[in-house]
Amino acid sequence: MKGSTDTEKDYMKCSTDTEKDYMKGSTDTENDYIKGSTDTEKDYMKGSTDTEKDYMKGSTDTERLHEGKHRH
Incomplete structure (x- = not known):
């Protein structure tokens, strides 16, 4: 078994x-x-992300204007 174990170790290592x-x-x-x-x-x-930022910024600006109109 020792002999085969050494061989197996070499084989496994390779x-x-x-x-x-x-x-x-x-x-x-x-x-x-x-x-x-x-x-x-x-x-x-x-x-x-840039597009979304612009879009979000645009929609936020729109929402602000919209909200501003309702507040008056």
């Missing part, structure tokens, strides 16, 4: 090293991909 390299590679790729899509999403979100 496959783990290979998996680490493989995972590292795919993780790097995923990081770049995620980063890319995140940058795009940031720009998109920023754009929509």
Whole structure:
């Protein structure tokens, strides 16, 4: 059992090293991909947030005017 255990350890170690390299590679790729899509999403979100800010600002201005008329 000792002999087979050593062999299994070496085998497991080798496959783990290979998996680490493989995972590292795919993780790097995923990081770049995620980063890319995140940058795009940031720009998109920023754009929509700016639009929403303008829209909200506009509707708030409208509501203020509307409320102002009712108060008088």
